[in-house]
Amino acid sequence: MADTTSTTTTGPTESVTHIAHAQVGAFNAYGVWAIYRFQMARWFRTLGESLATPVITTALYFVVFGSALGSRINEVGGVPFGSFIVPGLIMLSLFTNSIFNASFGIYFPKFTGTIYEVLSAPISSLEIVIGYVGAAATKSVMLGLVILGTAYFFVPVQVLHPVAMVAILFLVSFTFSLFGFAIGIWAQSFEQLNFIPMLIVTPLTFLGGAFYTIDMLPPGWRDIALFNPVVYLISGFRWTFFALQDVSLAASLGATFGFLLVCLGVVAWMFKTGYRLKN
Amino acid sequence: MPPVLSIRNLNKVYKGGLAALTNIDLEIEKGEIFALLGPNGAGKTTLINAVCGIVTPSTGEITAAGRNIQRDYRAARSMIGLVPQELTTDAFETVWDTVTFSRGLFGRAPNPAFIEQILKDLSLHDKRKSRIMELSGGMKRRVMIAKALSHEPEILFLDEPTAGVDVELRRDMWKMVRGLRERGVTIILTTHYIEEAEEMADRVGVIRKGKLILVEEKTELMKKLGKKKLTLHLAEPMSALPAGLEDWDLALGKNGGELEYVFDTQSGRTGVSALLRRLTELGVQFRDLDTHSSSLEDIFVDLVHENA
Ligand SMILES: Nc1ncnc2c1ncn2[C@@H]1O[C@H](COP(=O)(O)OP(=O)(O)OP(=O)(O)O)[C@@H](O)[C@H]1O
Ligand SMILES: [Mg+2]
Numbered sequence: 001m002a003d004t005t006s007t008t009t010t011g012p013t014e015s016v017t018h019i020a021h022a023q024v025g026a027f028n029a030y031g032v033w034a035i036y037r038f039q040m041a042r043w044f045r046t047l048g049e050s051l052a053t054p055v056i057t058t059a060l061y062f063v064v065f066g067s068a069l070g071s072r073i074n075e076v077g078g079v080p081f082g083s084f085i086v087p088g089l090i091m092l093s094l095f096t097n098s099i100f101n102a103s104f105g106i107y108f109p110k111f112t113g114t115i116y117e118v119l120s121a122p123i124s125s126l127e128i129v130i131g132y133v134g135a136a137a138t139k140s141v142m143l144g145l146v147i148l149g150t151a152y153f154f155v156p157v158q159v160l161h162p163v164a165m166v167a168i169l170f171l172v173s174f175t176f177s178l179f180g181f182a183i184g185i186w187a188q189s190f191e192q193l194n195f196i197p198m199l200i201v202t203p204l205t206f207l208g209g210a211f212y213t214i215d216m217l218p219p220g221w222r223d224i225a226l227f228n229p230v231v232y233l234i235s236g237f238r239w240t241f242f243a244l245q246d247v248s249l250a251a252s253l254g255a256t257f258g259f260l261l262v263c264l265g266v267v268a269w270m271f272k273t274g275y276r277l278k279n
Numbered sequence: 280m281p282p283v284l285s286i287r288n289l290n291k292v293y294k295g296g297l298a299a300l301t302n303i304d305l306e307i308e309k310g311e312i313f314a315l316l317g318p319n320g321a322g323k324t325t326l327i328n329a330v331c332g333i334v335t336p337s338t339g340e341i342t343a344a345g346r347n348i349q350r351d352y353r354a355a356r357s358m359i360g361l362v363p364q365e366l367t368t369d370a371f372e373t374v375w376d377t378v379t380f381s382r383g384l385f386g387r388a389p390n391p392a393f394i395e396q397i398l399k400d401l402s403l404h405d406k407r408k409s410r411i412m413e414l415s416g417g418m419k420r421r422v423m424i425a426k427a428l429s430h431e432p433e434i435l436f437l438d439e440p441t442a443g444v445d446v447e448l449r450r451d452m453w454k455m456v457r458g459l460r461e462r463g464v465t466i467i468l469t470t471h472y473i474e475e476a477e478e479m480a481d482r483v484g485v486i487r488k489g490k491l492i493l494v495e496e497k498t499e500l501m502k503k504l505g506k507k508k509l510t511l512h513l514a515e516p517m518s519a520l521p522a523g524l525e526d527w528d529l530a531l532g533k534n535g536g537e538l539e540y541v542f543d544t545q546s547g548r549t550g551v552s553a554l555l556r557r558l559t560e561l562g563v564q565f566r567d568l569d570t571h572s573s574s575l576e577d578i579f580v581d582l583v584h585e586n587a
């Protein structure tokens with residue numbers, strides 16, 4: 001066979017330096033923005049459905065828990081029961097929606113194959129995460145605020161530490177969106193996508209004191225409940241409303257950050273190894 | 280001038296242990312149109328995906344304009360555009376939004392005028408507000424091309440760009456590819472349509488079972504490996520070959536009305552003149568004769584089977 005590297009150069013004879021492309025600098029801000037905006041646009045297109053479902057669900061919770069149970073349980077720690085469940089309800093929605101939005105956001109392009117474009121783009125894994133997880137977290141924060149607004153129509157709500165409340169809202173939204181993102185990368189079917197939220201997160205949330213304080217549990221159960229990480233998340237959030245807490249605020253923040261770090265580690269590992277993203 | 284794309288000792292073994300690429304060495308010059316041919320499952324898509332960052336190479340070094348695609352992926356990837364083989368598009372987004380998204384993703388500042396131009400070039404402008412799921416298959420393919428061109432790449436990979444595309448659109452695409460080349464864009468395409476490689480490519484690579492078995496300039500290739508077929512249109516049809524012609528590998532065609540002889544133009548003795556002499560001696564009369572160079576397709580089929 002002849003010289004296999006022989007070539008014809010029919011293009012213009014300019015040099016192969018690509019100054020024009022040296023512009024993708026240390027941070028691909030346009031890329032992050034493109035992903036973020038794309039995810040948000042999908043959500044805004046179905047804003048009605050996106051918000052109506054959680055608002056209706058919340059309203060139902062107030063009817064069932066607030067009115068029906070509230071007539072039996074008057075107050076918890078000096079707070080009317082209807083008001084008491086507000087932080088827990090917000091957390092419950094935040095968990096499920098963060099996970100759903102983020103996992104779906106990355107699973108869907110994997111499923112349709114459009115992920116090829118993100119994988120072939122000059123964008124780092126960190127930037128990909130900021131785009132996808134940032135969008136999912138934004139949706140959750142908005143949702144949390146909408147649910148809080150809805151609650152005002154049903155029960156008196158006070159927020160003793162609004163700044164801390166918003167901070168935790170952001171932190172939890174981001175953490176669970178990151179968790180959902182990892183699930184979306186891991187999942188290989190729509191069933192698997194729902195598996196962890198349904199089988200682990202929802203039960204842990206219901207058992208995690210969303211609608212009661214763990215002090216209301218029998219002593220043995222209380223100790224077991226302390227192994228439930230959700231207890232710490234809800235307790236911290238409830239503190240920002242009523243200064244009521246199951247566990248110390250430091251423990252709450254510690255647990256939240258701890259979970260955030262675990263999720264970060266998992267996602268970083270996934271990108272490093274190309275786990276279920278690349279062949 | 281350094282090559283715009285350089286692949287050194289590339290190997291890819293998929294998880295199941297399948298060696299999809301074995302010791303691939305390839306250099307592509309700037310402004311070239313390179314056609315990668317090979318049967319199904321040969322490794323064409325794997326090779327493209329390895330360059331584009333979708334498949335992680337097992338070993339090997341790939342550079343785009345001197346930039347390593349792994350260590351210096353930002354610089355390398357921002358120069359590369361990919362139109363994948365599968366029609367994988369969003370469904371609910373509009374044509375305009377999805378092309379704009381691609382440009383942003385590749386780190387380019389918004390440039391609506393440029394996007395507008397691409398859509399016009401690809402006859403998609405009047406569909407820019409349509410959702411992608413409302414488009415036909417050929418239009419979707421053009422959307423994918425528009426996406427790949429949206430960030431002004433210097434190297435464009437087209438993985439079977441004309442699969443499922445009608446003749447007219449195929450011609451349009453060829454025109455577009457030539458236009459891009461005139462602007463200095465390097466194009467690497469895979470195809471199953473040999474005529475496409477024949478029509479378009481400057482060089483041809485043939486890949487088979489993960490090995491690059493041949494890289495050659497197209498004209499050289501056709502000259503070198505070209506076989507010719509001599510067809511003699513007989514005055515009198517014959518039912519069988521007459522005795523005395525055993526030295527030549529002959530066949531009767533057209534119900535005995537034509538005598539066909541395939542010969543290798545490269546071999547020193549083609550046997551054509553001897554054959555004609557013998558035919559005259561045997562008194563075989565013919566009205567006319569013609570020769571036909573084999574197409575790239577014939578060459579390709581030969582290669583893929585011979586090197587088995
Ligand atoms: N993700 C994967 N995991 C395992 N094996 C794979 C994977 N993708 C491709 N292969 C295998 O690698 C080989 C090369 O596949 P590839 O898609 O590169 O072929 P191709 O030349 O593009 O074929 P075609 O002309 O059909 O598109 C095939 O045997 C294929 O089955
Ligand atoms: Mg292929």
